[in-house]
Amino acid sequence: MDNDDNEKELSTWMRAHVTWLKQQVNNLKDIKNSREKPSGIDREIFAAEMELTDYVKMLREHGYKI
Numbered sequence: 001m002d003n004d005d006n007e008k009e010l011s012t013w014m015r016a017h018v019t020w021l022k023q024q025v026n027n028l029k030d031i032k033n034s035r036e037k038p039s040g041i042d043r044e045i046f047a048a049e050m051e052l053t054d055y056v057k058m059l060r061e062h063g064y065k066i
Contacts, residue, residue, distance in 0.1 A: 007065035014059065018066070021052040 010018070028045045031037060056066055 006063055008063050010059070010064055010066070014064070018052070018056065018059075021048070021055060024048045025052055 025045065025048045028041065028048055032041045032045060059066055
């Protein structure tokens with residue numbers, strides 16, 4: 001049996017949440033590259049990347065196609 005047959009499609013909300021998390025990571029990286037980067041930005045980027053990674057991992061574990 002092909003694994004693609006068992007994958008579920010993301011809901012509109014799930015897809016929007018993944019997009020928003022990616023935008024958060026990108027925005028924080030842009031801030032890091034600005035002239036006046038705030039202290040702790042590396043920690044914020046790490047946290048945002050982990051949140052995105054964990055969410056995508058959880059979706060995949062539940063059979064959603066990303």
